[in-house]
Amino acid sequence: xxxxxxxxxxxxxxxxxxxxxxxxxxxxxxxxxxxxxxxxxxxxxxxxxxxxxxxxxxxxxxxxxxxxxxxxxxxxxxxxxxxxxxxxxxxxxxxxxxxxxxxxxxxxxxxxx
Amino acid sequence: xxxxxxxxxxxxxxxxxxxxxxxxxxxxxxxxxxxxxxxxxxxxxxxxxxxxxxxxxxxxxxxxxxxxxxxxxxxxxxxxxxxxxxxxxxxxxxxxxxxxxxxxxxxxxxxxx
Numbered sequence: 001x002x003x004x005x006x007x008x009x010x011x012x013x014x015x016x017x018x019x020x021x022x023x024x025x026x027x028x029x030x031x032x033x034x035x036x037x038x039x040x041x042x043x044x045x046x047x048x049x050x051x052x053x054x055x056x057x058x059x060x061x062x063x064x065x066x067x068x069x070x071x072x073x074x075x076x077x078x079x080x081x082x083x084x085x086x087x088x089x090x091x092x093x094x095x096x097x098x099x100x101x102x103x104x105x106x107x108x109x110x111x112x113x
Numbered sequence: 114x115x116x117x118x119x120x121x122x123x124x125x126x127x128x129x130x131x132x133x134x135x136x137x138x139x140x141x142x143x144x145x146x147x148x149x150x151x152x153x154x155x156x157x158x159x160x161x162x163x164x165x166x167x168x169x170x171x172x173x174x175x176x177x178x179x180x181x182x183x184x185x186x187x188x189x190x191x192x193x194x195x196x197x198x199x200x201x202x203x204x205x206x207x208x209x210x211x212x213x214x215x216x217x218x219x220x221x222x223x224x225x226x
Binding site for chain 2: 002004006033035041042043044045048056058090092100101102103104105106107
């Protein structure tokens with residue numbers, strides 16, 4: 001158990017809909033990262049938050065947004081969903097001390113039908 | 114443009130033998146490299162890392178070698194065990210890019226009893 005909690009584990013929705021994925025980082029970790037893994041692909045970095053502030057952006061679509069709350073949990077919002085958004089979405093966290101190592105949650109599997 | 118490549122999608126090895134997983138990168142700014150292991154239905158788990166100031170790092174059965182001139186790293190597992198069967202991801206990061214990882218597409222290792 002990495003200590004990073006992601007909910008829900010599975011999500012099935014229809015095209016055009018909006019969903020919210022939730023992530024609770026490890027205790028003491030200030031950074032949260034979101035990644036997308038499409039079928040048989042590597043993990044694509046989406047966005048990073050550090051202590052509530054956006055720190056870095058990767059290949060995140062404009063239809064996607066995220067935030068980190070004062071209690072450090074994070075939410076990834078996906079809107080106007082398309083079939084191609086079906087993927088595994090991982091959240092990771094890291095501590096200010098060992099910032100080069102990210103600890104991953106089990107992921108949320110999103111299926112857009 | 115894939116900055117981190119793992120050219121072998123899969124690898125099969127007999128139990129007790131050595132497993133060698135390879136990774137190549139193109140961005141000379143990368144200065145920290147990690148290997149993650151992923152079992153089905155779980156998030157990636159940190160395995161071992163290496164800084165660009167070193168050429169070798171060892172942790173039990175796992176050793177990572179870095180050849181900066183060739184922009185190549187490899188993970189050696191000796192001896193291989195059936196429990197090592199998983200997908201292995203190589204990841205790279207650069208100080209100037211923050212702690213954002215660029216992941217390779219992964220290599221599926223099967224250790225046969």
